[in-house]
Amino acid sequence: MKRKQTEFLLASGRKVFDLDHRKKLNFALKQADAAYKKGKQQFSDLETTKKIAKNIKWQAIENLHTYLEAFETNFNRNGGRVIWAEDTQQALDAILNVCRKNEAKSIVKSKSIVTEEIHLNQFLTKHHIEILETDLGEYIQQLDGEAPYHIVAPSLHKSKEDVAQLFHEKLNVPPDLSPEELTLVARNILRKKYAAAEIGITGINFILADIGGIAITENEGNAWLSASAPKIHIAITGIEKILPSVHDLNLFWPLLATHGSGQRTTVYNSIYTGPKKQDETDGPEEMYVILLDNRRSHLLADPAARESLYCIRCGACLNVCPVYKNIGGHTYGTTYSGPIGAVISPYLNDAAEYQHLSFASSLCGACTEVCPVHINLHNLLLNNRRNAVEQNLISASEQIGWKIWKKINQHRLLMNWPGGATKTFLVGKLFRQHWGIRRILPEFTHKTFNQFTKNKPDSK
Ligand code: SF4
Structure with a gap:
């Protein structure tokens, strides 16, 4: 894992449990939200x-x-x-x-x-x-x-x-x-x-x-x-x-x-x-x-990411972002934080060091909805994720994990492989580090795929 990503995960873990920080941030963002709702009434x-x-x-x-x-x-x-x-x-x-x-x-x-x-x-x-x-x-x-x-x-x-x-x-x-x-x-x-x-x-x-x-x-x-x-x-x-x-x-x-x-x-x-x-x-x-x-010309040169240059730096996407609301601004470790920061930072800096920010999103689309120039922010985050995968910037263990996942899903025989505990162990081993140690990973059933789907009421 790259240094910036490790720092980001550690700092995020600290901030989300800092109740004093949360109280102050919630207070400020609630005020911003109320002001925005009132202010936007000026537009018919x-x-x-x-x-x-x-x-x-x-x-x-x-x-x-x-x-x-x-x-x-x-x-x-x-x-x-x-x-x-x-x-x-x-x-x-x-x-x-x-x-x-x-x-x-x-x-x-x-x-x-x-x-x-x-x-x-x-x-x-x-x-x-x-x-x-x-x-x-x-x-x-x-x-x-x-x-x-x-x-x-x-x-x-x-x-x-x-x-x-x-x-x-x-x-x-x-x-x-x-x-x-x-x-x-x-x-x-x-x-x-x-x-x-x-x-x-x-x-x-x-x-x-x-x-x-x-x-x-x-x-x-x-x-x-x-x-x-x-x-x-x-x-x-x-x-x-x-x-x-x-x-x-x-x-x-x-x-x-x-x-x-x-x-x-x-x-x-x-x-x-x-x-x-x-x-x-x-x-x-x-x-x-x-x-x-x-390096703004890097954004200009990429037709998929170019619209991030429309940004007028209003900060509204930060205020509505569920990730920003929990971890705050400094945690990003970038000049530009929040959704727009996650989109442009890999282009303005070394992509390998900042690509992880695009994964710190629920893709809820609140940023896109609020943006005054309609920048498709959550799609741009997905675009960055795709770039990270294509450029081999995600961790080796996750890459191996997805390769195995793909292989299994392409072969019915492998899908019918039993052993829920082994599968749960393997997924934890390959993905936990990248997805975060606090994420609750899925637990696999001990049944084979055939056994599992057979008794489902909606299975054909
Ligand atoms: S809401 Fe749109 S214009 Fe405002 S900072 Fe975010 S991306 Fe930029």
Whole structure:
């Protein structure tokens, strides 16, 4: 068994029996569910809306190169600069170059899952550049030295008491502050940092090809400040975030808000089309957009998996997934967790190390049902399982087990082989390790197949 798979199984076993974790996760996900149910009432016909959204993303991804090049041309015309990054290292080098050119020592950053993917914070810290998370959830996680737990709600697994205790330990404030007081503590610290930072880094929710702009949606105003207070703005995203036109936001902004946080629209919705112009007083003097591939082209190249690039990172599939609900976000050991993480992680990383995630699913289809762009997630999980089998990535014992199973089922004589205890023992030996030690495996009857089926009322 591969290292990541072993770690995943061990961590899952621990988490499902951690009652405190379960209580906090259930509480947070129940709230998310209630908000989503209320928020989706704004759509008179949600299913049709999703189909339209999927069609727009289909058009965007099928013509990805055309739209990305259009974005580059238009953004450059606006005075910005596009940087193409094939992989993590190129993206990190590009950011470091901008920092060095401007002798930057301090950076403020708003929520960006792509910067988690490339481990930007660790990289810049190693180069003695301070980088501070400004999204409150991300700030909490950074204080705690933990990766985000959820792609939309980074500290979803922490109660308000946990956060109060963390602030007490790390920031030396009283241990019993209310959420409002904790927010004010963070606010006072962050405000000073915005004023001092030379560079602001943000993620991007949508790349807008026709106007050469980027759209960022948020609730705290921290992305807005990160993008406009420092004199340099670097925005980074995966190439799949493309939309053909700014007009598509009419559909995608409310869809993302409702599926991400149950809102009709998020509080701050901004479009940036480049650095400030000569006659403008606000905004950065330089603006860069980094377009990251990082093996997304592997997804693009596979027609069966391509539609996973339609994802708008709303996090809804995580919230409804029975596996995520039990094991939580960190257990996956990936930047992207939940159903979408299980689908794309084998493509974005070494498939052999991450294929097991596609087996951690009941295939109930709740993820597919909730997805705002109708990504066929549970079919894509099956697709990954097929790839794993075809590429010989599943354990040798399970492969042997299925070969024996097939052989037996092809020969009536072998099906009539008696010995229930031996069969039960063999199935346990061959499958238990891969299927998990807590799974109750079937017990075989001592009867032969003929004897067993003969007395069945529905056997012919
Ligand atoms: S796959 Fe769908 S539901 Fe899951 S995060 Fe992406 S857009 Fe949201």
